[in-house]
Amino acid sequence: MMSTEFSRRSEFLNGIRDTMPLVIGAIPFGFIFGALAVNNGISAPGTLGLSLFVFAGSSQFIAAGLVAQGTGVLLIIFTTFIVNVRHALYSATLAPHMxxxxxxxxxxxxxxxTDETFAVVVGRYARADGSRYKHWYHLGSSVIMYVNWSLCTLVGVVAGQTIPDLSAWGLNFAMDVTFLGMIMPQLRTRPMLLTAVVAGMSALLFYGLPNKLGLIVAALCGISAGFAAETWLATTKPTTTTAPPEGQKE
Amino acid sequence: MPNEWLMIAGMTLVTILPRYGVLALLGRVEMPRPLFQALRFVPVAVLSAIIVPDIALVNGVLDLSPQNSFLIAGLVAGAVAWWRKNLLLTIVVGMGTLWLWRALILGG
Structure with a gap:
């Protein structure tokens, strides 16, 4: 294999190519978000603004759901932070390469x-082939996700405005299905499974709290349970259990 | 909605903070390991706390009967996601089950 063939252009295009499967997966997600947000009472420019400036799918869905329930702006922002703080993990993993x-x-x-771009570029950075332009690969992956997300939101906004009462089609449920598709593959360790079960049950228990505060309480319960279980497993069976966070440098 | 752009500005800020903030501080600040460990549970915890009430409650009341089409479709979609790890397939099967269940089993 030649090691001299890396250029900015080839890295950029390879970044786009390797991200394509995830781009396709994001298409219905972006479309549904656009349609749902305008149905829930966010303006068309505001819906596009969320995709262009926030650019974080799951938190955008949650915000749209909270808007529909009349939740206050501060609580929506706080919930967004809780949902998106996972990106710090991705940044910390990539930082040594950047x-x-x-x-x-x-x-x-x-x-x-994003979750998607992180998943793709973490492998590229790890490959030791002497390329000086890996950040161009990262750029390609990022740009294609961004352009796709924005366009799909736009199409969804138009559809949401022209087709009346899209909510009768169960669009809210499409969000739940998307989230299910994102988390189910992660539930393969016992602490992760416990996190999901505890968070889900707590969410039912605390559902009556005002302003979807139950969501935050339940999430904190789930995180605590998973964290405690992982710590406990690590002390009882230090060799077989888990799992320093991927890519974390000592 | 009122305050819409305030909401967008705030959401933008709290999202770019964990994304760019850590990169900007590169090497200068090390993230404490327990924080790193706890962060890994955040997505699953938050998303589970969203999904479960959405599919198990109907108008705020627990409904675990086959009459609850969201529950049925959610279980099917969850199983597909578990076995196939395919986001697109999960969405298609989940929505398809919802509509089929309503049309065929619950009679529209």
């Missing part, structure tokens, strides 16, 4: 960091 980049690169690549 040390040489200027803020001019770090800001856009940070802004565009």
């Amino acid at each position: 040390k040489h980049l200027s803020q001019r690169w770090l800001f856009p690549l940070g802004f565009w960091l």
